Amino acid sequence: QVQLVESGGGLVQAGGSLRLSCAASGSILSTKFMGWYRQATGKSRELVAQISSDGNTNYADFVKGRFTISRDSAKNTVYLQMNSLKPEDTAVYYCKSGLILAFGSWGQGTQVTVSS
DSSP: OEEEEEEOOEEEETTOOEEEEEEEEEOGGGGSEEEEEEEOTTSOOEEEEEEETTOOEEEOGGGTTTEEEEEETTTTEEEEEEOSOOGGGOEEEEEEEESSGGGOEEOOOEEEEEEO
16 A cells, blocks of 8 residues: 655646645555546546656646656655646646556645636
8 A cells, every 4th residue: 555645736827837746655566657637626537647667657638748747766756847837727636656557546635726
């Protein structure tokens, strides 16, 4: 099992930036894949970006060129740098980690609000 703690959410104006962090503790095997998802009010949770232990990344089309996922393996931490934020990026952002991400563990979520 792995425990995940997110931080870095907040309120920002459109065009601004935020950096989310997710610190993992527990089973290192469970951090092979780490990712960020988001869920806006009234919508389903969706994948934003994911990164493997060897640094391979995958992004949703709606964030390509604006968001960057990275990880510090020594700290068991994954980051999401969000630039050029839009009001439609407003959501609760969740960290997820697992040997297979689809079956991984979730963090508690952090609210990101982008004002127009």
